[in-house]
Amino acid sequence: MAALFHHVHSAPLARAVRSRAVSISSRATVTVPTPTPPPSRADPRVLLGLAEPELQQLALDFGQQRYRGKQLHQLIYKSKIREVRDFLQLPQSFRNDLEKAGWKVGRSPVHSVVRAADGTIKILIKLEDDRLIETVGIPVEEDSGSIRLTACVSSQVGCPLRCSFCATGKGGFSRNLLQHEIVEQVLAIEELFKNRVSNVVFMGMGEPMLNLKAVLGAHRCLNKDVQIGQRMITISTVGVPNTIKKLATYKLQSTLAVSLHAPNQKLREKIVPSAKSYPLEAIMKDCKDYFLETGRRVSFEYTLLAGVNDEVEHAVELAVLLHSWGRGSHVNLIPFNPIEGSEYRRPYKKAVLAFAAALESRQITVSIRQTRGLDASAACGQLRNEFQKSPMLASSDNPMPL
Numbered sequence: 001m002a003a004l005f006h007h008v009h010s011a012p013l014a015r016a017v018r019s020r021a022v023s024i025s026s027r028a029t030v031t032v033p034t035p036t037p038p039p040s041r042a043d044p045r046v047l048l049g050l051a052e053p054e055l056q057q058l059a060l061d062f063g064q065q066r067y068r069g070k071q072l073h074q075l076i077y078k079s080k081i082r083e084v085r086d087f088l089q090l091p092q093s094f095r096n097d098l099e100k101a102g103w104k105v106g107r108s109p110v111h112s113v114v115r116a117a118d119g120t121i122k123i124l125i126k127l128e129d130d131r132l133i134e135t136v137g138i139p140v141e142e143d144s145g146s147i148r149l150t151a152c153v154s155s156q157v158g159c160p161l162r163c164s165f166c167a168t169g170k171g172g173f174s175r176n177l178l179q180h181e182i183v184e185q186v187l188a189i190e191e192l193f194k195n196r197v198s199n200v201v202f203m204g205m206g207e208p209m210l211n212l213k214a215v216l217g218a219h220r221c222l223n224k225d226v227q228i229g230q231r232m233i234t235i236s237t238v239g240v241p242n243t244i245k246k247l248a249t250y251k252l253q254s255t256l257a258v259s260l261h262a263p264n265q266k267l268r269e270k271i272v273p274s275a276k277s278y279p280l281e282a283i284m285k286d287c288k289d290y291f292l293e294t295g296r297r298v299s300f301e302y303t304l305l306a307g308v309n310d311e312v313e314h315a316v317e318l319a320v321l322l323h324s325w326g327r328g329s330h331v332n333l334i335p336f337n338p339i340e341g342s343e344y345r346r347p348y349k350k351a352v353l354a355f356a357a358a359l360e361s362r363q364i365t366v367s368i369r370q371t372r373g374l375d376a377s378a379a380c381g382q383l384r385n386e387f388q389k390s391p392m393l394a395s396s397d398n399p400m401p402l
Helices: 002-008 010-021 052-061 067-077 092-100 179-193 208-224 243-248 265-271 273-277 280-294 312-324 349-360
Strands: 110-115 121-126 132-141 147-152 156-158 173-176 199-202 233-237 255-259 299-304 330-335 365-368
Touching: 052 067, 110 179, 121 179, 132 179, 147 179, 173 208, 179 208, 199 208, 208 233, 208 243, 233 243, 243 255, 243 280, 255 280, 265 273, 265 280, 280 312, 299 349, 312 349, 330 349, 349 365
Parallel strands: 147 199, 199 233, 233 255, 255 299, 299 330, 330 365
Antiparallel strands: 110 121, 121 132, 132 147, 156 173
């Protein structure tokens, strides 16, 4: 009987999986000096990440009416139901068929939650292979009294690039996240805050450009299905050869944030080891071409490390670099957030303001990132956990339901 059922429903499974594969129109071969991630154990038959037309087709393939697919879409993205058996609006027979065919929503349990005094919340999500990823919800009260809720999402379990000031790289690298494992982070934040996420930044664990296919798939889902505007989404990168060019071909309205952290190649290589394979001149040319291709200004991230890259002379050199490659540059200054075992120090406020003033006096738009979640180790560069490299032990597995 089981074999017969599998035969009957092999067509919808194949079609649904194939439809997900074509959501990214092309693939590019990217040469990067990083280890090949091991294959994921996660089951690909997940509903989270499918668009409404795909869910409608899935319903038809299971002998249901098309509108059942629209119901599925509402249950997954609006009601945020975590288990197929809890889709009570659907016929019991449809739910049973989905479960027997191996379909699931694709939501992972929340292992733990850490709250900071400023309202920032760090969520540790336990994946199917028993590794933990971290995602951060950052609420900011607007002048109007409304709350702007930003989700800082991870794209990898750990990170292979090992930037010297970042805790994530020091914790090791396991694998890329799947599309639904990225999307579910935003849903988890919305559930915890009981509020809509208004902004998404791909600035959590990992290098998004090393997992570009899944990041673009998640971007589409967050935009079209979760209903977050493209201009409210930022994709960050420290720089991976060939990927900025590839991203430009999609002509997204989202922000590309490039982490420079130094105004010259020699200093950048000391701070960002992977910079050796992607010279500063090459990355700046790609940023210029990205602007010409998309019309979207590139934002440059710059982590200030006391006594290393925070002198006024560095600011002057940075301004010259940015002016030589285009106009209208924006620099986001990030005072270093302390991490265990680091030799770096956080700069004094006076040094940060002097650096910003030097850029502004040279017609470079500057913002200084407000540190959030520091006491919960949820600030920029602090995301790290002991289970990002190795799976959790059974004795450590203590998930906390939402």
